[in-house]
Amino acid sequence: MKQRHLGSQGLTVSEIGYGAMGTAIGYGPSDDTRSVAAIRHAHELGVTHFDTAELYGWGEGEELLGKALAPIRDEVTIATKFGLTPTQGQDSRPDHIREVVDNSLRHLNVESIDLLYQHAPDPNVPIEDVIGTMKEFVDAGKVKYLGLSNTGEDAIRRAHAVHPVSALQDEYSIFAPHDVDPLFPALEELGIGFVAYSPLARGFLSGAVKSREHFAADDWRRDMAWWRPENFETNLAIVGELTEFARSKGATLAQLALAWLLARKDYIVPIPGSRDAGRVTENTTAADLTLTAADLAHINKIAPDGGLGGRLG
Numbered sequence: 001m002k003q004r005h006l007g008s009q010g011l012t013v014s015e016i017g018y019g020a021m022g023t024a025i026g027y028g029p030s031d032d033t034r035s036v037a038a039i040r041h042a043h044e045l046g047v048t049h050f051d052t053a054e055l056y057g058w059g060e061g062e063e064l065l066g067k068a069l070a071p072i073r074d075e076v077t078i079a080t081k082f083g084l085t086p087t088q089g090q091d092s093r094p095d096h097i098r099e100v101v102d103n104s105l106r107h108l109n110v111e112s113i114d115l116l117y118q119h120a121p122d123p124n125v126p127i128e129d130v131i132g133t134m135k136e137f138v139d140a141g142k143v144k145y146l147g148l149s150n151t152g153e154d155a156i157r158r159a160h161a162v163h164p165v166s167a168l169q170d171e172y173s174i175f176a177p178h179d180v181d182p183l184f185p186a187l188e189e190l191g192i193g194f195v196a197y198s199p200l201a202r203g204f205l206s207g208a209v210k211s212r213e214h215f216a217a218d219d220w221r222r223d224m225a226w227w228r229p230e231n232f233e234t235n236l237a238i239v240g241e242l243t244e245f246a247r248s249k250g251a252t253l254a255q256l257a258l259a260w261l262l263a264r265k266d267y268i269v270p271i272p273g274s275r276d277a278g279r280v281t282e283n284t285t286a287a288d289l290t291l292t293a294a295d296l297a298h299i300n301k302i303a304p305d306g307g308l309g310g311r312l313g
Contacts, residue, residue: 001046001287004269006193007166011115011145013077015262016287017049018042018280019197019273024052024061032064034275039068041277043076045284051169051195051271052108053081053119054100062107070109079115079167079195080104081149083122083130092122094133101137113137117147117169121155131159138163147195153186160190167193172268174242174257174299175201175226175235175307184265196261199270201226201307205257206279209239225309234308241302251289254279258286260299 004015023035039050052065062080069076082100083092104113116137118130137143147167148156159165168187172180173196180194187194200206202221211232221227226235239253246256254272261270272283291299 001048001284003048004193004267006115006147006195006267006269007145007164008191009145009164009166011077011166011193013049013269014047015269016047016258016284017051017195017269017271018047019271020050020052020061020065021056021197022273022275023064024057031275034277035064036068038275038277038280039065040072042280042284043069043072045281047280047284048075049077049079049269049271051079051197053084053117054104055081055084055119058086059103059107062104063109066108066110073110077114078108078110079117079147080108080113081117081119083119090120090122090124092118092125092130094125094129097130097133098136101142105142112141113143115145115147115167116143117149117167118151120150121152127155127159128162131162131165135163153183156183156186156192157190160192165190165192167195169195169197171198172196172261172270173199173201173205173306174260174303175204176310177306187267193267193269194265196268196270199261199272200254200257200283204235204239204307205242205253207243207253209236226307228309231307231309238303238307242299245295245298245302249289249291249295251286252282254282255286255289256291256299258283259289259291260296262287263291263296 001014003012005012052061082097083090085091134146145166148165149169170180204226243253246253258270261268274280
C-alpha cells in the first residue's frame with residue numbers, strides 16, 4: 001500500500017489506516033479473538049497505522065490493540081487520545097493528561113506512542129497548556145508526534161505555535177463533509193495532515209446499512225440523525241444512487257466512499273474499522289480505486305449536502 005505524510009514533521013503512514021473504536025465500544029457486542037484477527041489481517045494487507053483512545057473501553061481497547069500489534073510493533077504506528085471522561089465531559093488538565101498518557105503506555109505495552117491526540121477541546125484548559133503538557137512527553141521520548149481531534153481553526157493555530165501539530169482528526173465522509181472542508185486551507189498553510197474517522201458514515205456507507213431497530217441497545221447509531229425515521233428513507237435513496245455508481249466503477253459502496261476521501265486531498269488518511277477480516281480486505285483494497293474529477297463531481301451531485309439530518313443533528 002502507498003504511504004502518505006501526516007504533517008511536515010516526518011510522520012508517514014499507510015494511505016488507509018485502521019480505526020479500533022468498534023473493537024471495544026459503540027457498535028454492539030464484539031469478539032476479541034475476531035478483532036485481533038481483523039487487526040492483524042489489516043497489517044498483512046499493508047495497513048501500518050492503527051488508531052485507538054482511552055475512551056474506547058477505558059483501557060480495554062488499548063490493551064486489545066497492543067496485544068494484536070505486539071508481534072509487529074516496529075512495523076506500525078499507533079495513535080491514541082486523551083481528554084474525555086466516563087460522564088461524557090472533558091478533562092485536559094495537565095496532571096490528568098500525564099496520568100492518562102502513562103496509563104496508555106502501559107495499556108498498549110509500548111515504550112512510546114507514535115501519535116498522541118487531545119480527543120476534544122476542554123473549555124476549561126487553554127490549548128497552550130494542553131499542547132505544552134503533550135510536548136513534555138515528546139521531550140521525554142514517550143510520544144513522537146502530536147495531534148488534535150474535533151478542533152477548530154483558532155485552537156489549531158494556537159497549539160501549532162507552541163509545538164508543531166502533525167495531524168488533525170475529525171469525522172469526514174461523503175455523508176459528513178461540510179464541517180471539515182473549511183479547515184483545509186489552514187491545514188495546508190501549517191503543514192498539518194488530516195485523519196478521517198467514521199469514513200463510512202458509521203456504517204451508512206458500508207453497503208449493509210440497517211434501520212436503527214436492528215441495532216443493540218448500546219449501539220450509538222440508535223440516536224444518530226441519519227437513522228431517524230424522518231431521514232432514513234431519503235438517506236437510503238442517496239446510498240442507492242451511490243451504490244449504482246460504485247458498481248459502474250467495478251467497486252463496492254464502501255470502496256467508493258474511501259476512494260472519495262483519498263482523492264480529496266493527498267494528506268487525508270481514512271481510518272475505517274471493522275471486526276471482520278473480509279470487510280478489512282474490502283476496505284483496504286479501496287486504495288486501488290482511482291476517481292477522476294468527473295467522478296467526484298458526480299458523487300457531489302448525488303449527495304451535495306451529505307446525509308440528511310447531519311452527523312450530529
